[in-house]
Amino acid sequence: MAGKLLGEIRAQDKKLIREIRGRRAVLVTAIGIAVIILGELVGPPIAASLGWPLASRVQIGYAGLSLLIIFLVLMFGVGSWSRFVPEDADVAPPEARPDVPTKPAVQAQNATHEGGEEGGRLDVTAP
Amino acid sequence: MLPLLDTVIGFVAIMLVLSMLVKSLTSLIKNHVDFYSRNLKHEVDRLALAVLGKTWNQAVNDLETDPKTRQEAAWFKGINWERMGDEFLTKEHMEWILKRLGASAEALDHLEDRLQVHVAKLSYAFSTRMKNLAVVIGLALCLGLDINSFAIWRALYADQQLRTTFATTYAQTALQGAEKTGSPEQKGTLASTGSGEQQTKLNIETRDFMNKLASFQKDVAFGVGRIWSWKAWELEKEKAAQEKVEFGRLRKLEFAAVEFLGSLMTGVLISIGAAYWHDLLRELTSFRQS
Numbered sequence: 001m002a003g004k005l006l007g008e009i010r011a012q013d014k015k016l017i018r019e020i021r022g023r024r025a026v027l028v029t030a031i032g033i034a035v036i037i038l039g040e041l042v043g044p045p046i047a048a049s050l051g052w053p054l055a056s057r058v059q060i061g062y063a064g065l066s067l068l069i070i071f072l073v074l075m076f077g078v079g080s081w082s083r084f085v086p087e088d089a090d091v092a093p094p095e096a097r098p099d100v101p102t103k104p105a106v107q108a109q110n111a112t113h114e115g116g117e118e119g120g121r122l123d124v125t126a127p
Numbered sequence: 128m129l130p131l132l133d134t135v136i137g138f139v140a141i142m143l144v145l146s147m148l149v150k151s152l153t154s155l156i157k158n159h160v161d162f163y164s165r166n167l168k169h170e171v172d173r174l175a176l177a178v179l180g181k182t183w184n185q186a187v188n189d190l191e192t193d194p195k196t197r198q199e200a201a202w203f204k205g206i207n208w209e210r211m212g213d214e215f216l217t218k219e220h221m222e223w224i225l226k227r228l229g230a231s232a233e234a235l236d237h238l239e240d241r242l243q244v245h246v247a248k249l250s251y252a253f254s255t256r257m258k259n260l261a262v263v264i265g266l267a268l269c270l271g272l273d274i275n276s277f278a279i280w281r282a283l284y285a286d287q288q289l290r291t292t293f294a295t296t297y298a299q300t301a302l303q304g305a306e307k308t309g310s311p312e313q314k315g316t317l318a319s320t321g322s323g324e325q326q327t328k329l330n331i332e333t334r335d336f337m338n339k340l341a342s343f344q345k346d347v348a349f350g351v352g353r354i355w356s357w358k359a360w361e362l363e364k365e366k367a368a369q370e371k372v373e374f375g376r377l378r379k380l381e382f383a384a385v386e387f388l389g390s391l392m393t394g395v396l397i398s399i400g401a402a403y404w405h406d407l408l409r410e411l412t413s414f415r416q417s
Contacts, residue, residue: 058383061383062383062386066267066390069270069391073263074263
């Protein structure tokens with residue numbers, strides 16, 4: 001029973017992390033594409049005023065794409081930054097964190113899982 | 128067979144030098160940013176929460192409110208985490224500290240085992256971050272300077288004199304350089320030094336990196352930074368004219384795509400690590416001599 005509950009909590013955590021990462025990936029990609037498009041629009045007049053040849057448009061695209069790749073790897077690469085950056089919320093006591101079930105909540109959940117009037121106790125004999 | 132072997136040796140030597148550059152820059156950024164001590168503090172916080180039921184800062188604040196223990200609170204507040212390593216997380220130290228912070232004897236059960244888990248987590252976080260940082264720096268260096276492995280390989284394979292130089296003298300210099308700077312990875316920051324001395328060491332590291340980069344750009348001048356060079360664009364234009372093809376947008380994009388993919392691949396390759404390229408180069412040079 002305890003194992004099942006722990007499994008559920010871990011699965012919820014993983015789902016949450018995936019959601020956060022997904023949202024960030026969309027945000028970073030959107031910003032990157034916006035920068036590239038803006039660069040394509042604004043770049044050529046600037047390049048022309050500086051006397052650069054037309055190749056600069058492609059160069060701006062190359063630079064934008066490079067920055068996008070670097071930011072994506074930095075954020076979602078091997079062990080993302082956010083995962084290892086200690087945050088106060090991460091070490092706050094459970095009662096201060098709405099996402100962590102508190103003791104009464106866990107007991108109530110146990111009662112629901114045991115499903116009976118005698119619920120509320122951990123069934124240590126259960127597989 | 129020998130031209131191919133020479134090309135491989137020259138290519139591996141260049142990859143080794145680039146990996147050394149990435150290593151230097153990673154170390155420089157690590158010393159500036161200091162994520163190791165932040166992770167150490169995080170692990171201590173988690174341990175304090177598990178043992179005391181409150182965070183480290185809360186426990187120290189509680190000590191401060193009591194006039195009897197106010198002096199101890201000042202000592203705890205004075206801990207400089209930037210000067211700490213994982214040797215701080217030993218049973219003797221933590222038992223003494225947690226007892227001072229109000230832990231009961233029962234709460235300190237299996238402390239040694241729990242500390243081992245925290246130390247393992249700390250090492251894991253440190254090594255994964257270093258790998259992440261190395262990949263990012265490798266990519267940034269190669270994409271930024273447009274260091275394209277395709278162009279390097281092609282230049283080495285096509286030019287016999289260049290190939291021989293890189294397979295002999297350059298490879299030997301790269302090997303010697305790697306052996307000289309092949310010290311084990313230092314954890315944390317320049318922990319044992321004072322702030323003035325630390326700044327001097329950081330300045331030396333920065334200067335060393337800049338020298339290595341300048342030397343690389345001087346030695347490996349072929350195929351590097353083509354995307355930013357107007358001369359390279361002119362050459363592409365001439366090539367297109369010879370082939371009787373229009374040097375239009377599509378052709379320009381093709382040129383940029385080749386440079387981008389080549390640099391991306393080089394970035395990934397050099398992030399594998401200097402140790403790998405060093406061993407490979409040593410074996411290849413001994414194979415060539417035999």
